[in-house]
Amino acid sequence: MAKYDWTKIKAEYVEVVSESERPTLDALAKKYGCNPDYLRAKASKDNWLEDSNKFLTLTSQKRRVKKSDLMAEAQSQFDTECLRLAKAGLSYVAREMEDLQNNPDNRRFISVMKVLEMSQKVGKTAIGDINWAVGQILNWGYIVSAPTEEQTEEYFGFTDVIDPEPREPNYLK
Structure with missing residues (x-):
């Protein structure tokens, strides 16, 4: 021995x-x-020193892989939660749009469109829609945005935030 x-x-x-x-x-x-x-x-x-350096390199690589896996899982969970919230936002928009057909309100319509815009941004980002992201960068614009004056005129028949003479929106006709 x-x-x-x-x-x-x-x-x-x-x-x-x-x-x-x-x-x-x-x-x-x-x-x-x-x-x-x-x-x-x-x-x-x-060759103890060489073996030690190999050991350090290997364990360092394994730590990075494990950390990367943990980060990817956390990011995936976050994206899933964001997608769930985006869908909830879209459900809210759908309910509000139905109610707006019965109770037209320009301010509320604009607010609902902003919720739609944000829900779409969150959802597209959460699913990793690269074409959407590239479009955002190239255009510096939005896919869905609050209505323009022309859109407001088309749907509500007026462009002022407060219409002195409320009229039935065009989308109800």
Whole structure:
């Protein structure tokens, strides 16, 4: 039987979380009561430093992969929640639009269109619609936006925020 547990001594030298945590060969020789010159020769012959560097590289890569996986999962959960909220926003818009047919209100219509715009932005972003994102960057505009004066005139028959003479919206005709 060997006088020293070389597997244990090598593991203590090689399997560290960082270079600064790696014990010196002299410290290991003192800890295990072996000759420092013999330990240095053995470590050199068996490539302990190279093995330790490989170990550090491998564990660092594995940590990055694990961290990346955890971040991807967290981002996926966040996107799923954003998509759920975007769908809730669209449901709200649908309910409000039905009510607006019975109770026209220009301010409320504009507000509902803004909710639609934001719900669409959140939903498109959550599903990773790259074409939408590129369009946003290229156009510096929006897919759905609050109605223009022309759209307001078309639907409500007026462009002022407060219409002095309320009329039935064109979309009800």
